[in-house]
Amino acid sequence: MQQAQTLYEKLWSSHVVREEADGTALIYIDRHLVHEVTSPQAFEGLKLAGRTPWRTGSIVATADHNTPTDHWDEGIKDPVSRQQVETLDANIRAVGALAYFPFKDERQGIVHVIGPENGATLPGMTVVCGDSHTSTHGAFGCLAHGIGTSEVEHVLATQCLLQKRSKTLLISVDGTLAPGVSAKDVALAIIGHIGTAGGTGYAIEFGGSAIRGLSMEGRMTLCNMAIEAGARAGMVAVDEVTINYLKGRPYAPDGAAWDQAVAYWRTLHSDPGARFDKGVNIDAATIRPQVTWGTSPEMVTDLDGAVPDPAAVSDPVKREGMSRALAYMGLAAGTPIKRIAVDRVFIGSCTNSRIEDLRVAAEVARGRHKADSVKQVLVVPGSGLVKRQAEAEGLDKVFVAAGFEWREPGCSMCLAMNADRLEPGERCASTSNRNFEGRQGAGGRTHLVSPALAAAAAIAGHFADVGELN
Amino acid sequence: MRAFTQLDGLVAPLDRANVDTDAIIPKQFLKSIQRSGFGPNLFDEWRYLDQGAPGKDNAGRPLNPDFVLNQPRYAGAQILLTRDNFGCGSSREHAPWALDDYGFRALVGSSFADIFFNNCFKNGVLPICLPAEVIDRLFAACLATEGYRLSIDLAAQQVCEPDGTAHAFEVDPFRKECLLNGWDDIGLTLRHADEIRAFEAARKAAHPYYFR
Numbered sequence: 001m002q003q004a005q006t007l008y009e010k011l012w013s014s015h016v017v018r019e020e021a022d023g024t025a026l027i028y029i030d031r032h033l034v035h036e037v038t039s040p041q042a043f044e045g046l047k048l049a050g051r052t053p054w055r056t057g058s059i060v061a062t063a064d065h066n067t068p069t070d071h072w073d074e075g076i077k078d079p080v081s082r083q084q085v086e087t088l089d090a091n092i093r094a095v096g097a098l099a100y101f102p103f104k105d106e107r108q109g110i111v112h113v114i115g116p117e118n119g120a121t122l123p124g125m126t127v128v129c130g131d132s133h134t135s136t137h138g139a140f141g142c143l144a145h146g147i148g149t150s151e152v153e154h155v156l157a158t159q160c161l162l163q164k165r166s167k168t169l170l171i172s173v174d175g176t177l178a179p180g181v182s183a184k185d186v187a188l189a190i191i192g193h194i195g196t197a198g199g200t201g202y203a204i205e206f207g208g209s210a211i212r213g214l215s216m217e218g219r220m221t222l223c224n225m226a227i228e229a230g231a232r233a234g235m236v237a238v239d240e241v242t243i244n245y246l247k248g249r250p251y252a253p254d255g256a257a258w259d260q261a262v263a264y265w266r267t268l269h270s271d272p273g274a275r276f277d278k279g280v281n282i283d284a285a286t287i288r289p290q291v292t293w294g295t296s297p298e299m300v301t302d303l304d305g306a307v308p309d310p311a312a313v314s315d316p317v318k319r320e321g322m323s324r325a326l327a328y329m330g331l332a333a334g335t336p337i338k339r340i341a342v343d344r345v346f347i348g349s350c351t352n353s354r355i356e357d358l359r360v361a362a363e364v365a366r367g368r369h370k371a372d373s374v375k376q377v378l379v380v381p382g383s384g385l386v387k388r389q390a391e392a393e394g395l396d397k398v399f400v401a402a403g404f405e406w407r408e409p410g411c412s413m414c415l416a417m418n419a420d421r422l423e424p425g426e427r428c429a430s431t432s433n434r435n436f437e438g439r440q441g442a443g444g445r446t447h448l449v450s451p452a453l454a455a456a457a458a459i460a461g462h463f464a465d466v467g468e469l470n
Numbered sequence: 471m472r473a474f475t476q477l478d479g480l481v482a483p484l485d486r487a488n489v490d491t492d493a494i495i496p497k498q499f500l501k502s503i504q505r506s507g508f509g510p511n512l513f514d515e516w517r518y519l520d521q522g523a524p525g526k527d528n529a530g531r532p533l534n535p536d537f538v539l540n541q542p543r544y545a546g547a548q549i550l551l552t553r554d555n556f557g558c559g560s561s562r563e564h565a566p567w568a569l570d571d572y573g574f575r576a577l578v579g580s581s582f583a584d585i586f587f588n589n590c591f592k593n594g595v596l597p598i599c600l601p602a603e604v605i606d607r608l609f610a611a612c613l614a615t616e617g618y619r620l621s622i623d624l625a626a627q628q629v630c631e632p633d634g635t636a637h638a639f640e641v642d643p644f645r646k647e648c649l650l651n652g653w654d655d656i657g658l659t660l661r662h663a664d665e666i667r668a669f670e671a672a673r674k675a676a677h678p679y680y681f682r
């Protein structure tokens with residue numbers, strides 16, 4: 001009998017082209033996602049070396065990081081951003097691609113949103129992108145991770161990547177999530193538990209009944225943040241939820257090919273008895289809505305909690321890090337989270353900009369209005385298709401009636417490469433994935449939360465329980 | 471790629487954990503379509519008191535006197551001493567490009583984030599992991615000694631303190647070989663083009679739906 005394998009081992013071994021004695025392997029890449037920020041130097045390198053792309057049919061490209069989220073009729077005003085987007089345009093038009101969704105295309109959007117929604121991310125694939133949040137695609141039972149620009153060039157030129165096998169970590173979340181607790185809260189709670197380096201060197205598989213109970217969108221949110229736990233790749237086994245999500249998507253197979261694919265995809269789970277290098281068990285019922293208070297995603301606590309006190313920590317490096325974070329965030333130890341007031345709210349990013357996220361936020365906003373003290377509430381759909389769907393459901397009207405701004409798709413204030421950003425000292429409730437110093441604008445202060453909590457903060461003017469809003 | 475064999479260099483201590491790639495090179499500089507020129511904006515938000523922007527002349531900008539790289543004793547440092555999880559966050563290769571452009575050839579820390587670690591090797595910058603106790607000791611020595619240097623020998627996989635104390639470090643044999651010789655990964659991989667082609671053909675036959 002064949003030895004019981006983990007999902008990671010199945011994905012890995014089905015992509016090894018060759019392996020050196022020291023374990024360095026050449027891994028075949030099925031899907032290459034490309035965006036404007038990390039690809040120009042790779043295309044240039046390729047050209048300088050007189051090389052041509054190996055298989056352009058593996059490429060799915062879009063412009064997302066630099067694109068504005070309003071006044072599309074005026075184009076991209078920032079000349080440096082525009083040059084980058086135009087460079088992508090020129091590169092993709094020169095070499096070709098399976099799919100290209102340029103700026104203003106109706107299917108344009110955040111690279112990690114458009115891959116899955118177009119069925120370009122499929123179970124069993126290796127998926128790479130010059131972007132750390134490529135881990136998102138692991139939600140489909142594929143091996144997906146971010147790469148650097150030299151590796152983008154390597155994949156363009158060879159369709160392969162040099163890799164070493166990761167160790168495996170199984171994070172099991174079992175039981176039932178409390179009402180109002182979302183995949184984002186699960187992700188933050190896991191990071192709070194294992195730390196931002198807890199997954200370094202591992203490929204994480206998320207399992208357990210609470211994970212099985214998540215929608216594909218929830219699973220994407222969770223895998224998206226695997227990188228915030230230090231792991232290059234996060235993944236969830238294929239099940240009926242995965243298969244139902246993919247059926248009928250533009251680049252998913254159909255007819256006989258669909259049946260053949262599904263038969264294979266159903267094998268993409270860890271076998272009973274498969275051995276992982278490490279395991280972490282979390283009881284779903286213990287997870288509360290989460291809010292970060294510091295400048296690293298592991299600096300997180302419950303909505304009902306308070307800002308912790310560095311003085312209570314014995315490790316000097318950690319204590320110093322906490323003190324620095326509190327100074328940057330302008331917070332005093334002991335402050336209840338619910339007493340922290342926000343200046344702006346951002347609902348979007350590859351973590352939480354899909355239709356389900358927007359539905360949750362709209363439910364909270366429905367019939368309510370943002371607090372006067374909140375300067376701006378940005379709602380940025382993850383893609384043109386998400387935007388269209390939301391508008392078909394009337395969510396845009398709910399947001400606008402609540403005083404929120406309904407924008408065009410893109411990365412937006414997740415990393416503030418376009419005009420959407422925080423001013424120095426401003427505090428933001430954000431559904432994105434990184435609360436690093438300056439991430440949403442120099443001097444800006446980011447608190448990571450779920451879409452429900454972001455909308456609740458917009459209404460209350462401070463962090464609040466959805467149930468406590470009037 | 472530039473080869474890395476041995477280095478005897480001045481050490482600059484950056485005593486922080488979880489230094490992310492946004493801090494190493496802030497996002498506004500990612501709009502460049504070049505690979506070089508990022509050095510003046512390395513650690514931009516910590517290094518300067520005003521806000522940096524692409525194309526802005528950095529020469530006249532007010533420096534933050536408290537930031538370690540601005541202290542004259544660390545001018546010309548080639549080795550950066552760091553703490554845990556250095557290079558976490560975004561996969562931007564602009565981070566090692568900026569470190570390299572500034573003049574750092576090696577990084578010594580207790581742990582590095584995966585993607586960043588990998589990106590360093592692709593750019594001839596050597597990241598070295600040493601146990602936390604050793605890192606503590608190096609920080610203490612570096613802060614106490616003006617002109618503190620370390621010497622690194624990649625072939626021997628050793629970091630030597632000025633008094634001769636040597637610390638062995640691990641490095642992946644394949645990466646080591648590439649770095650010692652300055653080999654370009656793509657050229658190496660393309661030597662196996664036939665194998666890649668054969669693998670691709672077999673995969674296409676077994677799973678045609680991945681190749682539309």
Ligand code: SF4
Binds near residue numbers: 064133410433
């Ligand atoms: S939404 Fe944010 S995290 Fe996601 S790809 Fe865009 S910039 Fe990166």
